[in-house]
Amino acid sequence: MARSFDFVVGGGSIAGLTFAAEAAGRGASVLVVEEHEEIGEPEKCDGLVSLRGLRRFGYLPRPEVIQNQIMAAVVHSPGGKRFAVSASALEVVVLDRSAYDKQVARQAESAGATVRTGARVDGALQSQEAVTVRVGDESMECKYYVDATGPSPALRDGILPAAKYELEGDWVSQRLVDVYLDADLYPGFFAWVIPSGGHRAKVGAAGRGINPFRALDAIIAGKQTTILKRVSAPIYVGGPKGRFVDHRVIFVGESAGQVKPTTAGGIMTSVAGAVSAARWACEGVRRDDPSLLGNYQREWDAVFRKEMSTMARVRGVFEKLSNRDMESVIEMLATPRVVARVSQSDFDFHASALLGALGLSGVLRMARVVGSAEVRSLIQRDPSP
Ligand SMILES: Cc1cc2nc3c(=O)[nH]c(=O)nc-3n(C[C@H](O)[C@H](O)[C@H](O)COP(=O)(O)OP(=O)(O)OC[C@H]3O[C@@H](n4cnc5c(N)ncnc54)[C@H](O)[C@@H]3O)c2cc1C
Structure with a gap:
């Protein structure tokens, strides 16, 4: 008979492991399946993150996982102009990403989850009541399959x-x-x-x-x-997926596109997605009601969707800039007022902070320099989440 779990999680990186730690901590039975032999390896990510963001969702790295604290970012234009934005108030650190994933894996295991490495999810077939997950020659039954396998071909x-x-x-x-x-x-x-x-x-x-x-x-x-x-x-950098849940299949982290379109930073937004998904998925199991998963989408959208949409529009402008345009735009950004506002903002909501600092007049001036429809889109209202 197939082994059975509340949740089988495909992908043992930050999103899958956070989901597992959170769901197991709430008493669910969880199996994580990671295709690589070692959690955190091979390490791709650079681990630049704001502690403020991770603190908010309860997954702070241990001190030994932090490699460095960042005091400023220096932006270099194609022609060699530079401007610096202080990060000293933003709690930005560099993580040993592999060690951070291992920390969260240990947390998941201590809470009762099983983390299996060197095994691959080859398919997940859902019925009305359950999902059958294929791992090599084995089949597992679960109430929900959590896809945390990173960006799918659809993205x-x-x-x-x-x-x-x-x-x-x-x-x-x-x-x-x-x-x-x-x-x-x-x-x-x-x-x-x-x-x-x-x-x-x-x-x-x-x-x-x-x-x-x-x-x-x-x-x-x-x-x-x-x-x-x-x-x-x-x-x-393609922005979040429209739907994070397909009945009994739940997408978290990069597989849901929970990544900033400006910088491709996805650690904090993936942790946020996994925490919310686990909370509502456990409620779904407890009350035998998959429709409760809709709250995961609503919760994540309420915090991030508007900022992600702003980031996507900023990115739309950025993609259109020639090197000459970039010089002019950098000149506009490198004013003491804009730099001071951005330095005091939130690392994870930098697109809104930047536009707020530029103000309407700044965006309109930018439209004169760059003259594209994308710049005008920056001053359009966001659709409600
Ligand atoms: C070069 C680079 C630098 C980055 N730097 C930063 C940064 O500084 N700050 C930041 O916030 N973000 C950064 N990111 C983004 C960040 O790494 C990701 O957003 C984050 O790791 C997403 O986590 P995830 O768990 O959703 O997916 P992933 O980290 O992509 O993990 C997916 C996991 O699923 C496993 N897997 C895939 N398919 C299967 C399968 N079929 N069965 C079993 N396992 C499977 C993979 O082996 C992997 O472990 C960077 C990304 C890259 C590529």
Whole structure:
């Protein structure tokens, strides 16, 4: 007879593990199936996150998981202009992402979940009452299947090629994140240097149609550098899916598109999705009522949908900018007033903060510089979530 659980979770990364910890903590029987042999490996993510966001949802990293605290971000224009935004009030840290996933896996196991590595979910077939999940030659029965397997083929339009080096070099700043904009080198995205402690950094590049490793080699050319790790890891910037729940199949984290369209940051938003999904899924089991899962969608939308839609519109403008436009826009942003407002804002709601700081007059001035319909879309009202 097939083994049976309240929840089988496909994918043992941050979304799946948070769901498991939360649901097992509420007394549910949970099996997590992760295709890789070791939780957290291979590590793709750079782990840049605000503690404020994680605290809100109850999944703070332990101190030993934090590699560095970030004091500012420096944005570099294609022509070499720079402006810095202080992050000292924003509680931005760099996590050892692999260690963070292991921390949450231990939390899930202590709460009673089973985490099985080196096994792959090959399919999930739902009926009115249950879901049959195929893992290799085995079949498992569960009340709900939780898809936490990362971006699915259905989200492929939002995926950009990306790669990163973990490296050591005496040129790495200790506490500054560098962001390099260049519409020719990184179309539709940017390159970044995230210091992870000492002289170590995670250096990445992403962009439409680029070879990201070539872009990375250009960034480190002429600099004294030891490359410790090379990782090819596409990023997702396509925005949240319309529906997170399909009857007894629940999507959480990147498989639900719960990722910021501006920066591809998805740790906090995935944790938020998993916590809410687990809460309502456990209620669904307790009251034998799958319709309660609709509250998960509503809860996540109420907090994030509007900001994600603003981020998507900011991204729409950004994608249209030529290098010349970027110089003008950066000049507009690099005023003491805008920089001060953004420095005091919320790391996870940066698009609204930026537009708020620019104000209507700033956006209209930008429309004169860039002149695109996308800029006008920034001053349109958001649809209600
Ligand atoms: C290069 C890069 C840098 C990033 N940097 C940051 C950052 O600094 N800050 C930030 O907030 N976010 C960052 N992100 C985004 C962040 O990593 C993701 O949003 C987050 O990891 C999403 O978590 P997830 O659990 O939804 O999915 P994922 O982390 O993608 O995990 C999916 C898991 O499912 C497993 N899996 C897939 N298919 C199956 C299957 N069929 N059966 C079993 N297991 C399966 C995979 O092995 C994987 O472990 C970055 C992403 C990339 C690629």
